[in-house]
Amino acid sequence: MAEEEPLYYMRPGHVIAAATVLSAIDIFVVGLRFWARKVMKQPLRADDWLMLPATLLTVGIGICQLYGVSQKALGYRTVIPDGFQGNPFELVTPQLRLKSQLEWTFFLMLPIATGCMKASFLFFYIRVFATQERSAINKFLKAFIVFIVVWAVAFFFGMFFECGRNFWAIWNSQVEFRAHCSSNTKLILALCITDFIADVFIICIPIPLVLRLQLSPRKKLGVCSLFLLGSGTVIASIVRFVLMAGSYLGSVNITNDSILGTTACLYWGMVECGIGMLAACLPTIQFLFRKWIWEPVLLSTKSIFSSQSTQATRISWADGSHQASIHVQQTFRVSYDQVHDSSSRSISPNNLPNVSNERLVRESYPMQDKCVRTVA
Known part of the structure; x- marks a missing residue:
């Protein structure tokens, strides 16, 4: 019987792409965040500094994925040694041991x-x-911050001591792991559920605050949309929760292979962290995009249309050739008699008499010597 093709998030290529691309994007946007603070001359505060450990841990998760794929401990099916006839859950190989170590490390880094x-x-x-x-x-936001700190620390130590002091059981066979780490399933499900609920609350908090601001409906919609970009983390956490809960409870069986199941868990955890980093930095770095990308493009577009609507002065060269020149237009008043004067002297604003019957005359001052001036 042929084995089913694993889903895309279990394949080595997709795992490598998610780890490398999201890590690079997160490093880039965090760098832009600090640069934006410098450009805007705003002080660096806790919301900025917290991005540094978050970036290091997110990149660490990506490195775990890359190393696991390179050693075929992630993204590949479990290799059964030739001649093995025992219970697959009692099997202990370097591939399975490394998979368990990477999974344990991932669940230590994820809550932090x-x-x-x-x-x-x-x-x-x-x-x-x-x-x-x-x-x-x-007061509400500060109380929520305290809750998040307690939540992260509690799950970190909960995962660290998921097998009590029997650390050897973490990278042993499935039988030994289940015997000494019976609380692992409940702990992971609790992490997934509380993570999802906290993300929903955090994304919804700014919406009523923005609606209370004295802004136009269009600007309110734009600001709310910017904050709602963080909903990508909620989607990723939902997918990870469904896959892991279904795998543990038996309602959703994405694979019978433990290595591919762990690969799926780490993949969606990386997606959640990567998108969360981007969403956290966008409200700050959007200033740079508006200042150096959107506004110059808008000004250039306005300049093009305004230049097309402006009537240009026609210049003729004495030798009949056509050559580009830069010229300045000035509008001033001269007397009617001076316009019809037969003298060949140039008209300038410095030698105009104060007489009646004045009218506006435009003269062009080109940057070339061969230009024939025309007074209209």
Whole structure:
């Protein structure tokens, strides 16, 4: 019986692409965030500094994925040694041992990485919306930050001691792991559920605050859309929760291979962290895009259309050739008699008499010597 083709997020190419691309994007946007603060002459605060550990941990998750794929401990099917006739769950190979070590390391980094991102969001809300120290929204956001810190630390130590002091069981056979780490399933499901709920709350917090601002409906929609970009993390956390809950509870069986199942978990965890980093930095770095990309393009477009609507002065060269020249137009008043004067002297604004019957005359001053001046 032929084996089914694994889903795309279990394949080595997609795992490598997610790890490298998202890590590079996150490093880039965090660098832009610090640069934006410098350009805007704003002080660096907790919402900015929290991006540094979040970036390091997100890149660390990507490195775990790349190393696992390089050693065929992620993205590949489990290799059964030739002649093995026992229970597959009692099998211990270097491939399975490394898979278990990478999975344990991933669940240690995930709550701290997502916790730093969630706290960064909340500190940014304090910077923008909670201008008064004793306001209700300020107290609520600070209480939420305390909850996120406790949440991240609790799950970190919970994952660290998921097998008590029997650390050897973490990278042993499935039978030994289940015997000494019975609370692992409940702990992971609790992490997925609380992570999802916290993301939903954090994304929804700024919407009523933005709607209360004195802005036009179009600007309110734009600001809310910017904050709602973080919903990508919610989608990724939902997918990861469904896959892991279905795998543990048996309702969704994406694969019978433990290595491919772990690959799917790490893939969506990387997607969640990568998108979360981008969403956390976008409200800050959008200033740079508006200043150096959107505004120059808009000004250039206006300049093109305004130059087309302006009537250009016609220049004729004495030798009949056509050559580009830069000329300045000035409008001034001269007397009617001076316009019909037969003298060949040039008209300039410095030698105009004050007489009646004046009219406006335009003269062109080219940057070339061969230009024949025409007074109209």
